[in-house]
Amino acid sequence: MSVTTFRADKSTIDTLTPAQDAANSPGAAPSRTASAPTPTPVPKELVHRAQVCEVLLTDWSRLDDSRFTVTGRWMLDHRMFTSIQGRHDPLIAAETFRQAAILLAHAEFNVPLDHHFLMWDLSVDVRPEHLYTGDGTAAVEIEMTCHDVTWRRGSASSIRYTAVFRRDGQTVATAGGTCTCAAPAVYRRLRGERVSAPCGPLPLVAPTAPQHVGRTSPMDVVLSPTGEPHQWLLRADTRHPVLFDHEVDHVPGMVLLEAARQCMVATLGHDVFLKAMNSEFKRYVEMDAPCLLEVVRVPAADGQEAVRVTGRQGEDVVFSASVAAVRLRGRDVSASTFHAERPISPIPSAQFAAAQPAGRAATGSFQYPSLTTTVPKEFVHRASIAEVLLTNWERRDDRRFTVAAQWPRTHSFFTSVQNCHDPLMVAETFRQAGVLLAHTELGVPLGHQLLVRDLGVHVQPEHLGIGDVPASVELEMTCSNVKQRGRVLAECRYDAVIRRDGDFVGTAYGTVSCMAPTTYKRVRSLHGPEEGRPPLALTAPVAPQLVGRSSPKDVVLSPAEQPDQWRLRADRSHPILFDHPLDHVPGMLLLEAARQSASATLGHASLPLRVESEFERYVELDAPCLIETSRPRGVGPAGEETVVVTARQAGEVGFRCTVTLDTSAL
Structure with a gap:
């Protein structure tokens, strides 16, 4: 046949x-x-x-x-x-x-x-x-x-x-x-x-x-x-x-x-x-x-x-x-295709049954109650549906929730490290889960801004391996230290236990605060697009192989004058790190800068075991940002090396991160 x-x-x-x-x-x-x-x-x-x-x-x-x-x-x-x-x-x-x-x-x-x-x-x-x-x-x-x-x-x-x-x-x-x-x-x-x-x-x-x-x-x-x-x-x-x-x-x-x-x-x-x-x-x-x-x-x-x-x-x-x-002979037109399109709603089964020809069963999206898709992209603050990692969520009680996710076998940015899923994809999954619960369970309107104060991820490499099928992941999310402004969430801390097919993958934590659009506009009045402050010109990247990357497009560091120093490189055309327009450097770019600078400091790119970060102030797009690294004194556990990363802008610390890498395979 x-x-x-x-x-x-x-x-x-x-x-x-x-x-x-x-x-x-x-x-x-x-x-x-x-x-x-x-x-x-x-x-x-x-x-x-x-x-x-x-x-x-x-x-x-x-x-x-x-x-x-x-x-x-x-x-x-x-x-x-x-x-x-x-x-x-x-x-x-x-x-x-x-x-x-x-x-x-x-x-x-x-x-x-x-x-x-x-x-x-x-x-x-x-x-x-x-x-x-x-x-x-x-x-x-x-x-x-x-x-x-x-x-x-x-x-x-x-x-x-x-x-x-x-x-x-x-x-x-x-x-x-x-x-x-x-x-x-x-x-x-x-x-x-x-x-x-x-x-x-x-x-x-x-x-x-x-x-x-x-x-x-x-x-x-x-x-x-x-x-x-x-x-x-x-x-x-x-x-x-x-x-x-x-x-x-x-x-x-x-x-x-x-x-x-x-x-x-x-x-x-x-x-x-x-x-x-x-x-x-x-x-x-x-x-x-x-x-x-x-x-x-x-x-x-x-x-x-x-x-x-x-x-x-x-x-x-x-x-x-x-x-x-x-x-083809070059580009003779230029067009932006990103726009909202009116959703087309599937016809519910009961309504569609009346419209069916005789003898044909009712059909439509409600015929299959147990299938897998992603949560709406707006609930995780993504513009591209392809970047949504979450598939479902469920309330356990007033402060505990289960969030389901899927990690693809390959990702255009969160590439494999030592044949394991990228731990920074674990961080992004946790970030999305926190935003999802804020909107869907804690009453935060979709127009509000969510500001991450700190974020940490600890992983177990033995359960991060890339298999023959996508990884099905569950996050047990717990909310604590919840503060409200009226009926709307003002701040909370999330803690997560992450499992894959029942196996323990790691933990994550983070604190977020929520800001209404008018408040955010007031706080950021000097940095909005209407102020006309252009971002810095894009500087040349360091060699990708020095920071564990294969494409220059994914490199977020540029050379600086001193050893263990780099200039932050924020390419606003990057389709993942700048998934949508922003008036500041996104947190995931800073985490990637921490990982890349740690790899460059140690002279090799290895799997991050622990990433513990604090976002102390906005890192702006229109001013240079210096990334500095140092090695803490003392000897850590065998097979691990730690680097402390600091981001400074105009003399102020904007971001700190401690990155511990797995060197056992070296």
């Missing part, structure tokens, strides 16, 4: 809507329903993803029996679908279409969650002039039309989809594809021993040089040289956190689309941009047999170049794609 499939993941964390949770928690604060935050991602199970951060869709609604509107978001900082020549990666449109097709099959055509999706073909055609990345996450709307739907026992067994993608009212892409749905028993018969006794993948072969295929990291390269012109071996790295988001018994379709794109770049040159791709999945591409990819140039439309990519295993053609490309 000629197919490529995408399989559902069965693990879930219960997620309640604010209205449902309010009904179950009498003590819930009224602020839960007093605001209208933008949509969260749809549950990951509905798009067959294991990691919440890989979900690109946010909502959907039915227009009629065959047409639907699906909303999504394209992140500026995606781990795999990176920007190309200032534009979104065209393959993010293909992945968005794939997710939309699966979502509608489950949510609107009654396909059970454990069924498999077999893709027969997938095409995408983009408008490069409308793909500019702008300054943040791009909101997209996809008009999906279903054709040739066949039914079997009350659920769809085959659907043909076509799609039009729009952004700010402009068409950015079109797509199409055909899929069939197979019940688990059918799939087992179809795949036989591939399911019951799967063979391991082939040994991983060396990648082609990343720059030859339009990539920067060898891990993202899916081609291996053969020594023959215009031929490559497929390279399927099952450790890849995006292309192999969950366990599969064959090469995923998105790996093949990426292989076709990389073949195009290797053949036509690195300055080409994918315009269109028409692909066919003729058979499963197995992971235990070599797959040869052959490329030939073919005629193309005016202003375009084209190749034909054919994948063979043995004598069989398993995959083919016609790929068209254009050569």
Whole structure:
């Protein structure tokens, strides 16, 4: 059978809507329903993803029996679908279409969650002039039309989809594809021993040089040289956190689309941009047999170049794609795509049942009460949904709460350290949990500012290791020293015990105070954007390898004149550290500066075991800030080294931090 499939993941964390949770928690604060935050991602199970951060869709609604509107978001900082020549990666449109097709099959055509999706073909055609990345996450709307739907026992067994993608009212892409749905028993018969006794993948072969295929990291390269012109071996790295988001018994379709794109770049040159791709999945591409990819140039439309990519295993053609490309000539327009978009509300089950054709079961987002998505981004003060790490929360009593989170296997900024999740991602998770509870449980309105006074994290490395699936995390949060101003929280301390799959990961603590918008404006009157005080010019970074980084973009230190001193480097275009506009240096940037300066002082980058910080005053963007380090006297425990970091601005201490690093592996 000629197919490529995408399989559902069965693990879930219960997620309640604010209205449902309010009904179950009498003590819930009224602020839960007093605001209208933008949509969260749809549950990951509905798009067959294991990691919440890989979900690109946010909502959907039915227009009629065959047409639907699906909303999504394209992140500026995606781990795999990176920007190309200032534009979104065209393959993010293909992945968005794939997710939309699966979502509608489950949510609107009654396909059970454990069924498999077999893709027969997938095409995408983009408008490069409308793909500019702008300054943040791009909101997209996809008009999906279903054709040739066949039914079997009350659920769809085959659907043909076509799609039009729009952004700010402009068409950015079109797509199409055909899929069939197979019940688990059918799939087992179809795949036989591939399911019951799967063979391991082939040994991983060396990648082609990343720059030859339009990539920067060898891990993202899916081609291996053969020594023959215009031929490559497929390279399927099952450790890849995006292309192999969950366990599969064959090469995923998105790996093949990426292989076709990389073949195009290797053949036509690195300055080409994918315009269109028409692909066919003729058979499963197995992971235990070599797959040869052959490329030939073919005629193309005016202003375009084209190749034909054919994948063979043995004598069989398993995959083919016609790929068209254009050569772009710089940026001729500039656009910012970050804007709020009206949420599209799913139709409740009872209401939708009345609109259903006879014989079709009620569908919609309320059909699945136990699926996983993120909390609204507004509740954790993030602009990009992709940066939300929290998935749920629950009140235990007046001062104790449980917050659920998911850590992705890879993150564009919180990269792995010694094959462990970054402890600063633990700090960011704790920060988000504190902000979430302030808004949802302690009565702080969404417009208020939350000021962190101190923040500390202690971790146990043995339970921070990166596994084959995203890490499911629980934070047991306790609030103490609660002070109120009227009925609104003025200040509180949080303490957290962090567990992963029941294992103790570490602890965290922090104190926050809350400030109304008018008070904040008064306090910060000399530093708001209306004052017109420009930030300092961006200075050159220190070498990334000196501070445990691979990209200069992620370096927050610049050289200074004295040893153990650096100048703070605050790049306001950084998509994570400056996720949204700010009038001061954010706390997470200062924590990163502490980690980087500690690494530079010790001469190596190691896993932070403890980070204990105090934020004594705002660190401003329009004045130089000097980072100084010192080594405390005395000898600490074996396998640990400690560095004290101080940030000074205009002679005043703005930030202090003590960083203890794990040196046992050195």
